Amino acid sequence: MKKFVFLFVCVLYLKSCEQKKRPVLGETEFQKEINAQFKDASRSPLKDEDRKHFEGLDFFEFDSTYVVKAKFTRTPNEKAFKMKTTTDRLPVYIKYAELSFTLKGETFTLDIYQNQDMMEKEGYENHLFLPFLDETNGLESYGGGRYIDVQIPESETIIIDFNTAYNPYCAYNDRYSCPIVPRKNYLKTRIEAGVKAFGKH
Known part of the structure; x- marks a missing residue:
């Protein structure tokens, strides 16, 4: 029993x-x-x-407007550089290509980068890093900008899905070291897609 x-x-x-x-x-x-x-x-x-x-x-609602086809222009003669981060860490990146696209009738260009250490790791050989700033930063989205991960395309075009934009880990925990988005990658428009600021409702 x-x-x-x-x-x-x-x-x-x-x-x-x-x-x-x-x-x-x-x-x-x-x-x-x-x-x-x-x-x-x-x-x-x-x-x-x-x-x-x-x-x-918290996420912006999925919006297909922010899934754009971009022209992928390779920049093969770029020199490696140390990207600034939120700490003293200086990871080595190279500008891999320029992305040109049209969003809501306006044309924009973003630089996309390749982490020179990460490309040596298995599974990351084709990984590219797309950090960007936009006019939602500090309001609905994280003030330091957001990131998108993409793979090297096989053609001269690439799909950028801003609905997959995510925050640097520094947005959640100050023990992380996060790349600072280069000012060149500021989009003078509101990207109402992807992850919102943490703790804001």
Whole structure:
């Protein structure tokens, strides 16, 4: 009888745990993936106290207007340089290409970079880094700008999906060292897509 009572209590406990375990929030695959990462203690940039109460990041609503096709112009003769960060760390990058695109009737150009150390790592050989600033910074989005990760395209065009723009880890935890967005990559427009500022509603 005691054994039966013990098993019954265990089953009740497990059921209560299942009910407390909420599904990962997000309207798109990107949103679900980043929320899952932030909930995972082994991968989350959040401070422990923030992660305990974390339910999901705030996002702009998905908007296909911010999925643009850009002309990808390779800049092969660029010299490697040390990109400034929020700490004394100076990672080595190279300007890999220029991206030209039209958004809401206006033409913009962004520089895209390749981290020289990261390209040596397996799985990151074709990884490119696209940091940018826009007129939502310090309002709806993080003041320091946002990042987008893309792969080297096989043609002279590339798709930029601003709905996948995410914050530097420094937006959540000051123990991280984050690249500072070059002023050249300031977009004089509002990019109402991607991750919003943390803690603002």
